[in-house]
Amino acid sequence: xxxxxxxxxxxxxxxxxxxxxxxxxxxxxxxxxxxxxxxxxxxxxxxxxxxxxxxxxxxxxxxxxxxxxxxxxxxxxxxxxxxxxxxxxxxxxxxxxxxxxxxxxxxxxxxxxxxxxxxxxxxxxxxxxxxxxxxxxxxxxxxxxxxxxxxxxxxxxxxxxxxxxxxxxxxxxxxxxxxxxxxxxxxxxxxxxxxxxxxxxxxxxxxxxxxxxxxxxxxxxxxxxxxxxxxxxxxxxxxxxxxxxxxxxxxxxxxxxxxxxxxxxxxxxxxxxxxxxxxxxxxxxxxxxxxxxxxxxxxxxxxxxxx
Amino acid sequence: xxxxxxxxxxxxxxxxxxxxxxxxxxxxxxxxxxxxxxxxxxxxxxxxxxxxxxxxxxxxxxxxxxxxxxxxxxxxxxxxxxxxxxxxxxxxxxxxxxxxxxxxxxxxxxxxxxxxxxxxxxxxxxxxxxxxxxxxxxxxxxxxxxxxxxxxxxxxxxxxxxxxxxxxxxxxxxxxxxxxxxxxxxxxxxxxxxxxxxxxxxxxxxxxxxxxxxxxxxxxxxxxxxxxxxxxxxxxxxxxxxxxxxxxxxxxxxxxxxxxxxxxxxxxxxxxxxxxxxxxxxxxxxxxxxxxxxxxxxxxxxxxxxxxxxxxxxxxxxxxxxxxxxxxxxxxxxxxxxxxxxxxxxxxxxxxxxxxxxxxxxxxxxxxxxxxxxxxxxxxxxxxxxxxxxxxxxxxxxxxxxxxxxxxxxxxxxxxxxxxxxxxxxxxxxxxxxxxxxxxxxxxxxxxxxxxxxxxxxxxxxxxxxxxxxxx
Numbered sequence: 001x002x003x004x005x006x007x008x009x010x011x012x013x014x015x016x017x018x019x020x021x022x023x024x025x026x027x028x029x030x031x032x033x034x035x036x037x038x039x040x041x042x043x044x045x046x047x048x049x050x051x052x053x054x055x056x057x058x059x060x061x062x063x064x065x066x067x068x069x070x071x072x073x074x075x076x077x078x079x080x081x082x083x084x085x086x087x088x089x090x091x092x093x094x095x096x097x098x099x100x101x102x103x104x105x106x107x108x109x110x111x112x113x114x115x116x117x118x119x120x121x122x123x124x125x126x127x128x129x130x131x132x133x134x135x136x137x138x139x140x141x142x143x144x145x146x147x148x149x150x151x152x153x154x155x156x157x158x159x160x161x162x163x164x165x166x167x168x169x170x171x172x173x174x175x176x177x178x179x180x181x182x183x184x185x186x187x188x189x190x191x192x193x194x195x196x197x198x199x200x201x202x203x204x205x206x207x208x209x210x211x212x213x214x215x216x217x218x219x220x221x222x223x224x225x226x227x228x229x230x231x232x233x234x235x236x237x238x239x240x241x242x243x244x245x246x247x248x249x250x251x252x253x254x255x256x257x258x259x260x261x262x263x264x265x266x267x268x269x270x271x272x273x274x275x276x277x278x279x280x281x282x283x284x285x286x287x288x289x290x291x292x293x294x295x296x297x298x299x300x301x302x303x304x305x306x307x
Numbered sequence: 308x309x310x311x312x313x314x315x316x317x318x319x320x321x322x323x324x325x326x327x328x329x330x331x332x333x334x335x336x337x338x339x340x341x342x343x344x345x346x347x348x349x350x351x352x353x354x355x356x357x358x359x360x361x362x363x364x365x366x367x368x369x370x371x372x373x374x375x376x377x378x379x380x381x382x383x384x385x386x387x388x389x390x391x392x393x394x395x396x397x398x399x400x401x402x403x404x405x406x407x408x409x410x411x412x413x414x415x416x417x418x419x420x421x422x423x424x425x426x427x428x429x430x431x432x433x434x435x436x437x438x439x440x441x442x443x444x445x446x447x448x449x450x451x452x453x454x455x456x457x458x459x460x461x462x463x464x465x466x467x468x469x470x471x472x473x474x475x476x477x478x479x480x481x482x483x484x485x486x487x488x489x490x491x492x493x494x495x496x497x498x499x500x501x502x503x504x505x506x507x508x509x510x511x512x513x514x515x516x517x518x519x520x521x522x523x524x525x526x527x528x529x530x531x532x533x534x535x536x537x538x539x540x541x542x543x544x545x546x547x548x549x550x551x552x553x554x555x556x557x558x559x560x561x562x563x564x565x566x567x568x569x570x571x572x573x574x575x576x577x578x579x580x581x582x583x584x585x586x587x588x589x590x591x592x593x594x595x596x597x598x599x600x601x602x603x604x605x606x607x608x609x610x611x612x613x614x615x616x617x618x619x620x621x622x623x624x625x626x627x628x629x630x631x632x633x634x635x636x637x638x639x640x641x642x643x644x645x646x647x648x649x650x651x652x653x654x655x656x657x658x659x660x661x662x663x664x665x666x667x668x669x670x671x672x673x674x675x676x677x678x679x680x681x682x683x684x685x686x687x688x689x690x691x692x693x694x695x696x697x698x699x700x701x702x703x704x705x706x707x708x709x710x711x712x713x714x715x716x717x718x719x720x721x722x723x724x725x726x727x728x729x730x731x732x733x734x735x736x737x738x739x740x741x742x743x744x745x746x747x748x749x750x751x752x753x754x755x756x757x758x759x760x761x762x763x764x765x766x767x768x769x770x771x772x773x774x775x776x777x778x779x
Contacts, residue, residue: 230531
């Protein structure tokens with residue numbers, strides 16, 4: 001039971017559907033024809049990789065497959081898997097690897113920031129770390145209460161102010177409290193905001209600046225992105241990165257049929273490592289990221305052979 | 308990142324001007340671009356495939372309008388087709404005669420159900436209904452608190468019940484509505500994945516228990532290809548009646564709207580944009596079609612401009628402007644017309660990319676009103692001949708308008724700048740009015756300056772310049 005099995009449970013359903021599609025393709029035998037390539041492109045587009053990227057990947061693959069005289073569709077898919085995996089940016093292990101850290105979670109509304117913070121708090125506390133939470137989402141109704149519930153579940157302390165107060169001051173207070181208690185992992189939830197709302201983006205920029213200046217722990221800013229997001233995800237990530245200089249990505253909601261292909265584009269273009277993936281609602285459903293497994297889930301080729 | 312479709316088509320057809328008729332090759336090339344544009348807007352792959360096939364058919368058989376360029380012809384067909392597919396249903400919320408009317412909201416986690424519920428309640432309240440919000444999300448921590456807070460803000464009663472059985476809470480909510488004389492019940496349910504069997508069963512159970520008159524599904528405008536699976540699953544399991552597209556204030560193209568409509572046949576009833584309770588808007592298929600193709604909301608803007616058109620006046624103003632003899636009276640007229648079109652912010656936000664400028668806080672709505680007050684404090688002579696304004700006149704105007712002399716000076720400065728700008732625009736305007744003069748051909752029709760009727764030939768970009776000046 002390797003890591004691969006764990007990740008694949010969460011994606012089981014998408015895999016099944018993909019298997020069906022892929023089987024149709026693969027039943028044509030090792031001779032790959034135009035339909036195979038079209039089907040592959042379609043699969044990639046349906047995984048939200050993006051139209052241009054999918055076409056490019058298929059063109060590229062087609063060229064290489066001919067040059068390397070690959071024997072059959074499986075070999076082609078292995079090659080594709082390697083190519084996709086290599087496009088993901090590597091690194092980011094230090095963020096949740098056990099070193100002292102302060103992590104800020106940012107993203108648009110409804111991607112699952114608060115839930116992710118809650119799960120991470122629980123996971124890290126169970127691992128014996130001294131965690132403190134900061135609820136800097138002073139905007140959305142009941143966001144503080146939501147994180148409070150998580151704080152209770154994980155039995156960690158949470159710092160906040162009343163709704164409507166300045167998020168930067170919440171962060172400041174959180175850092176002070178963390179220093180008093182000697183916490184080695186500080187997780188700060190921020191209010192979701194659309195990347196197009198410049199005022200709110202500036203506000204967030206200020207929050208991140210305050211934290212970077214004040215904190216003695218290394219500060220990481222992590223963008224939380226929803227796997228169901230389409231091509232707009234790239235625009236979101238670009239804006240957040242421009243304003244905040246991001247350090248990493250977390251992809252949530254991979255337990256549906258969405259494959260999260262947009263994460264590939266973001267990770268590659270902005271050179272951001274993916275540090276965690278959310279594959280379900282349970283506490284233990286926040287997993288480490290593995291490029292090959294993600295790539296495999298994205299194109300789902302393995303079970304065409306294994307099942 | 309993306310050019311809009313018409314610009315791209317323009318590129319393809321640039322060699323075709325004057326040819327009049329499109330060959331099949333031309334259309335194939337155009338269809339590739341259309342396919343790309345739709346996929347980039349997150350319209351589902353299969354929907355795109357069908358759409359392109361159908362549209363191509365129509366392009367091949369359609370009457371080519373001679374008055375339009377090939378690009379315009381293709382764009383027109385695509386837009387027509389897209390608009391038709393998005394549905395022509397009007398998006399008013401029709402309540403049945405049953406009291407209380409029950410509306411149930413469903414959707415994925417994070418799609419914006421709770422926010423949409425509050426907005427819907429606000430809308431109903433504006434229409435003299437007395438809604439009740441029922442919080443049936445017992446899973447997400449503090450979800451009921453969120454609804455409660457939103458309910459308080461808009462002054463709508465929220466029933467949250469106790470216990471962890473959403474079906475019972477929903478039933479009690481309906482009873483509570485009867486007891487407290489509410490005529491519409493809005494049931495906010497927990498977000499769920501379409502593949503989560505247990506949660507889907509619960510949604511069915513709630514539906515069965517309260518027999519909603521309408522089930523609305525909330526769909527995030529940013530959803531990608533997967534929207535088809537989600538919508539199909541919800542349609543099969545809970546059978547919704549309509550869709551609310553949320554997060555439309557972002558810059559996502561919202562191609563999911565087309566996918567949902569195509570796959571389920573359910574109409575899009577509302578679009579929800581923003582955090583404020585009054586930001587639930589009617590759905591316009593034509594505007595959505597343009598948004599999906601990345602064409603901004605230019606046409607709505609032109610329509611609203613046409614509404615305020617006053618032919619005679621406009622001609623006079625245009626003439627005076629052309630001679631760049633604008634007076635402060637024109638300044639006021641211009642301001643009033645801008646207001647009739649929904650204010651400068653609406654104007655700006657209807658322009659492609661304009662939302663950004665608006666959002667970045669460069670737009671000051673009040674600036675125009677303050678200016679008008681100051682100009683109103685001037686005598687007729689001062690308005691037509693601003694050059695007579697000396698120190699003592701300015702002091703009098705400031706006192707009359709209740710502002711400082713600096714404010715008055717600023718208005719005059721802005722006026723002078725506008726005048727200067729008008730002078731600069733003049734050659735362009737003559738080009739526009741005279742038709743054939745100027746650099747003919749090179750830039751193509753699509754690039755021609757778009758005049759706003761009633762604004763004396765001012766173009767959009769000039770309007771923005773004007774706005775920039777005003778907000779200095």
